Amino acid sequence: LQDDWYDFLDGIETLDLKDKTIALFGCGDQSMSDTFCNAVGTIYHRLQKTGATFYGAFEAGDYTFDKSTAFINGKFIGLLIDDVNEPEKTENRLNHWVELLQSEYIVTQ
8 A cells, every 4th residue: 555545544444335336446566466456455355344335346367466455256356457567458458347337337226
């Protein structure tokens, strides 16, 4: 996490977000393959107790990493962008994620 996130996340578990929907995204560097986008995973885990509903789990098939706390049950818990090593994939990943979010939202409404 960046330093400015710690104060924001401190005590976030006490919020009641049960009627809120959340879609997480983050930027990272896959060359740090044992911690790729761990901050997104940290935020997700801290928000778990709030009752929020999460959308936008993203397939990890074309990523190269060893470990990530944002990788849960075979998918990333949101969109992860590596504009350092794979900038050519960013636009397609983003477009696919937006379509995914739209379809998930429509299905639940």
